[in-house]
Amino acid sequence: MKVLVVGGGGREHALVWKLKQSPKVTEIYCAPGNAGIARQATCVNISAEDIPALLAFARGKAIDLTLVGPEAPLTAGIVDEFQAAGLKIFGPSRAAAEIEGSKVFAKEIMAKYGIPTAGYAVFTSPDEAIAHIQKNGLPCVLKADGLAAGKGVIIAHDLETAHAAVKSIMVNRDFGEAGARLVVEECLTGEEVTILAFTDGDTVIPMMSSQDHKRAYDHDEGPNTGGMGAYAPAPVCTPELAQRAMEEILMPMVHALKAEGRTYRGVIYAGLMVTGQAPKVLEFNVRFGDPEAQPVLSLLETDLVEIMEAVLEGRLDQIDIKWKNQASICVVLASKGYPGAYEKGKVIYGLDETPGDIMIFHAGTAEKDGQIVTSGGRVLGVTATGPDIPAAIRKAYAAVGQIGFDGMHYRRDIGRKALDRS
Ligand code: AMP
Ligand code: GLY
Numbered sequence: 001m002k003v004l005v006v007g008g009g010g011r012e013h014a015l016v017w018k019l020k021q022s023p024k025v026t027e028i029y030c031a032p033g034n035a036g037i038a039r040q041a042t043c044v045n046i047s048a049e050d051i052p053a054l055l056a057f058a059r060g061k062a063i064d065l066t067l068v069g070p071e072a073p074l075t076a077g078i079v080d081e082f083q084a085a086g087l088k089i090f091g092p093s094r095a096a097a098e099i100e101g102s103k104v105f106a107k108e109i110m111a112k113y114g115i116p117t118a119g120y121a122v123f124t125s126p127d128e129a130i131a132h133i134q135k136n137g138l139p140c141v142l143k144a145d146g147l148a149a150g151k152g153v154i155i156a157h158d159l160e161t162a163h164a165a166v167k168s169i170m171v172n173r174d175f176g177e178a179g180a181r182l183v184v185e186e187c188l189t190g191e192e193v194t195i196l197a198f199t200d201g202d203t204v205i206p207m208m209s210s211q212d213h214k215r216a217y218d219h220d221e222g223p224n225t226g227g228m229g230a231y232a233p234a235p236v237c238t239p240e241l242a243q244r245a246m247e248e249i250l251m252p253m254v255h256a257l258k259a260e261g262r263t264y265r266g267v268i269y270a271g272l273m274v275t276g277q278a279p280k281v282l283e284f285n286v287r288f289g290d291p292e293a294q295p296v297l298s299l300l301e302t303d304l305v306e307i308m309e310a311v312l313e314g315r316l317d318q319i320d321i322k323w324k325n326q327a328s329i330c331v332v333l334a335s336k337g338y339p340g341a342y343e344k345g346k347v348i349y350g351l352d353e354t355p356g357d358i359m360i361f362h363a364g365t366a367e368k369d370g371q372i373v374t375s376g377g378r379v380l381g382v383t384a385t386g387p388d389i390p391a392a393i394r395k396a397y398a399a400v401g402q403i404g405f406d407g408m409h410y411r412r413d414i415g416r417k418a419l420d421r422s
Contacts, residue, residue, distance in 0.1 A: 348373065
């Protein structure tokens with residue numbers, strides 16, 4: 001079968017890598033892809049958000065199955081458009097994807113169905129938001145309602161930061177229309193965990209747990225990023241916690257969406273805060289996490305195409321998803337300046353010197369004059385699998401030591417929370 005992957009980051013490279021192993025797949029296209037993906041698939045120069053061009057391409061090439069990596073095309077309705085054209089596509093509809101597209105919608109549905117999450121209030125007036133924050137006290141978390149590429153969340157410990165966040169989101173509209181409404185949330189403390197799951201709208205099958213590292217620098221310091229590294233499985237997710245997350249969060253959410261006439265099919269991402277043994281939702285996403293997908297897919301044994309077909313045909317209850325009894329970590333190598341403005345076009349050295357069992361998933365790379373150069377904030381995700389987390393960490397960092405580009409920075413403590421627990 002011919003498969004089209006939409007997107008061009010580390011997550012999509014991991015998806016292409018996994019699809020390449022499927023005996024059912026004969027050709028893989030990726031739009032737009034990157035220099036690493038280009039070694040495993042045919043990259044097509046179409047933006048992940050240009051739905052009409054993607055649809056025309058899929059029709060022209062008679063693509064059998066499309067898999068969407070990022071959230072923006074999903075919340076814009078790519079699945080609805082492909083399905084209306086009679087094309088098979090994996091992911092939630094526009095209505096179901098609203099759980100990521102609108103934080104207000106996600107909070108309202110969680111409130112309505114009693115799904116545990118931080119307390120919240122919604123504002124359309126900056127003055128009312130400030131008055132609420134002054135009355136309720138700090139810290140609090142301020143979130144733009146709409147998509148903001150992971151940057152629309154600010155944790156305020158003082159009024160000055162809260163004022164600046166309200167101004168940035170609601171007045172200056174730094175995230176555009178995403179800032180028309182503001183969610184002010186109770187600040188939760190604990191350890192974060194990501195639980196991804198496959199669902200066909202009825203059955204929910206969780207993947208292996210994982211943990212992202214959102215802050216730019218070691219010890220969770222510095223600004224939030226798209227994710228500086230991840231590992232799986234996450235020991236914070238004990239069997240008891242995994243069961244509670246399924247019973248109190250994932251299954252109720254999927255069933256709530258069905259009850260609301262927004263049946264959810266695809267991958268659902270629950271970002272949870274664990275306090276004691278109690279999980280609470282920080283956010284839902286409507287796709288694989290990036291960089292969580294890199295370690296999680298590295299450990300998936302079952303053919304991804306088989307799972308996607310079962311989701312699309314509503315028979316997820318009939319399949320058995322198998323995982324390697326191993327651990328995996330992904331260390332992200334980022335450009336100087338990231339997550340702020342960053343440099344591009346730096347030549348990357350050492351890519352061919354890493355051992356064969358290390359996966360270097362490309363995130364922001366391009367090919368220029370026969371060389372691989374940087375072209376994004378997150379450049380590479382060095383991913384290693386081993387018998388346990390310490391072994392995977394050693395392997396990944398040994399490989400990181402082989403790679404370099406001007407201004408490269410990365411966290412040296414990916415996976416440390418797992419070590420602290422064992
Ligand atoms: P989100 O995009 O909503 O996941 O927010 C990004 C990051 O902000 C999360 O991964 C958390 O680290 C943090 N965060 C979001 N909401 C809260 C909250 N209510 N309490 C504490 N931290 C939060
Ligand atoms: N790693 C966080 C995300 O994919 O949203």
